């Protein structure tokens with residue numbers, strides 16, 4: 001078990017973008033995935049992307065049975081996705097609060113596609129394709145954003161809906 005240090009906002013690696021995995025035989029890939037899972041669980045993240053532990057590869061992990069950072073949310077199947085992509089199923093977007101382990105203590109409202117199809121490969125190179133909506137779809141979009149060098153802070157819907165989680169009113173009405 002290796003809990004890695006999480007890179008926080010301001011470190012250039014987080015906005016650099018990441019490269020596709022090409023060598024699925026490389027033993028360091030398994031180590032990376034285990035470190036991502038250990039680190040995600042340790043910090044109770046909904047997901048984690050490789051750049052957040054300083055690795056410049058397109059690998060994400062997400063999912064939980066229950067998550068103390070997002071206690072109201074339905075479980076998401078624990079998933080490893082290598083070279084992931086997504087497509088919106090419709091143009092419908094939804095507003096909701098997001099946080100990020102690389103932006104500790106802060107939450108902000110981001111507009112995301114409500115329903116997506118996502119694809120990627122697992123550790124064995126097997127193709128994964130799933131439909132997701134709501135928070136599950138949001139988490140996947142957030143994690144793939146990390147691979148493209150975007151933090152949720154760069155996508156804030158309205159800078160007034162951004163602040164410290166200890167004092168924010170998450171029950172306020174979000175509307176345009």
Ligand code: NI
Pocket residue numbers: 099100101102142143146
């Ligand atoms: Ni994040």
